[in-house]
Amino acid sequence: MDKFTRKTSFEQWLSPISSTKLEELVEAYQLNYYTKKLYIASFLKLLVFAQLNETESLRAVSDTLFSDDLQKATELESISFSQLGRRLNQVPTEVFQQVFLDLVAQIHKKTHFEKRRKMTTPLKIIDSSTLPLNLNNHKWAEFRKTKSGIKLHLRLVYLEKGCSYPDKAVLTNAIEHDRGQLEVLVDDKECMYVFDRGYLDYKQFDRMTDDGYFFVSRLRKNAVTHQIEKFHLPKNSTVLSDEMISLGTAQSRAGNEFRLLKVMDSKGNELHLITNRFDLNADELAELYKSRWAIELFFKWMKQHLNIKKFYGQSEQAVHNQVYIAMIVYCLNVLAQLGTNSSRTYLQISRLLKAAPWKSAHIWIRKIAGRAVP
Incomplete structure (x- = not known):
């Protein structure tokens, strides 16, 4: 990260999201056509800020724009919760997915993933987590008689020293079995895959x-x-x-x-x-399997510290969009840690950012890097 910058802490944390990439997506999906106010860049900043602060509803998101600093950061003076809801339903999930994948590519580069792949066998962990939904509001997400739900199938790159990050995700209805996603999540012969018995499939084991x-x-x-x-x-x-x-x-x-x-x-x-x-x-293999707990910790972190328990929208697209926004927030915390060579946890980085999002970025960078602030 920059040693000196005039950006605010929030803007610096958000800076890995490429404006060029975003403009390409806007053009490809014609996202800003007929838009008078809520442009995608502003919308993304506002949603990421809401996820960071675990804002519980679109009405509450709308109210956060009472802050002059947030108005300046998002270039929005105000926006109604109904406009936010319509936008969340309209934006294709592929847009947020591509932003997420671009951040993953940056993490790969900073962790020298390609170089490590030539020298060792990187470890990738596969698992899924069910996110419950209200049956009355989300009938499209059939699961059981009393509730709905979606399932996040995830592949996590496992690194030592506590740095692990998602690099591929698939969202399905919760009723879908894990086995069906194994073929999608296994695509790199230079890696070692670890997964639990939910993916047990003898034919698939033979194919792999x-x-x-x-x-x-x-x-x-x-x-x-x-x-x-x-x-x-x-x-x-x-x-x-x-x-x-x-x-x-x-x-x-x-x-x-x-x-x-x-x-x-x-x-x-x-x-x-x-x-x-x-x-x-045998002991090396047993240790590899123990590493699977990293993905359990990832799901626990997401559910505890990001807003994916209460969903802003009722449509499938709105729900999927919110999950990808949550993973974007996680990746931004990973990049903040890597960019400062910080020993801070992602939770500590988030807390420090939430405590002073509008302070000068160099103060936040020094704080998370563990250096004294002049």
């Missing part, structure tokens, strides 16, 4: 193995397996057993051999892990 994708997942304890070979474990290993197996019954058996590890979790429960990777030792 045949196509050269590596994975480690959890296997149900009642799965039918046949031992082919048992591997020796060192005395200090935390793994209970390590075997090469065939998977499935005679009628529906997987065509490839896999590796079955039995490990104990922190609560004393025995877990069965399956992988198609044989070059790593």
